[in-house]
Amino acid sequence: MKEVANISKEDVLRYADVARLAISDAEAEKYSRDLSAVLTFAEKIQEINTDDVKPTTNGNDAKGVLRDDTPEVWGEREKIFDNAPDHEDGQFKVPAILD
DSSP states (O other): OOSSSOOOOHHHHHHHHHHTTOHHHHHHHHHHHHHHHHHHHHHHHHOOOOOOOEEEEEEESOOOOOOOOOOOOOOOGGGGGTTTSSSEETEEEOOOOOO
């Protein structure tokens, strides 16, 4: 891919300084190449013809995927305490955290 955008090593070092990031010259050189490649790719995407594409904010057309929030009576109330470490009077018993 031909590089169109160019982020120089000096740009990277300046932005790193503004962001108070300590990076080496080797890292700045690598980030310069990587950022330039990303921007070049983004510019390439801009060339795609989207004239007949309807704008959207969400590509998912699913609606009503959640179940209704309706209360249900569970017939086996005592079974909920089978895995509880302690219970009393039909309630979970936990250690007190306040005096």
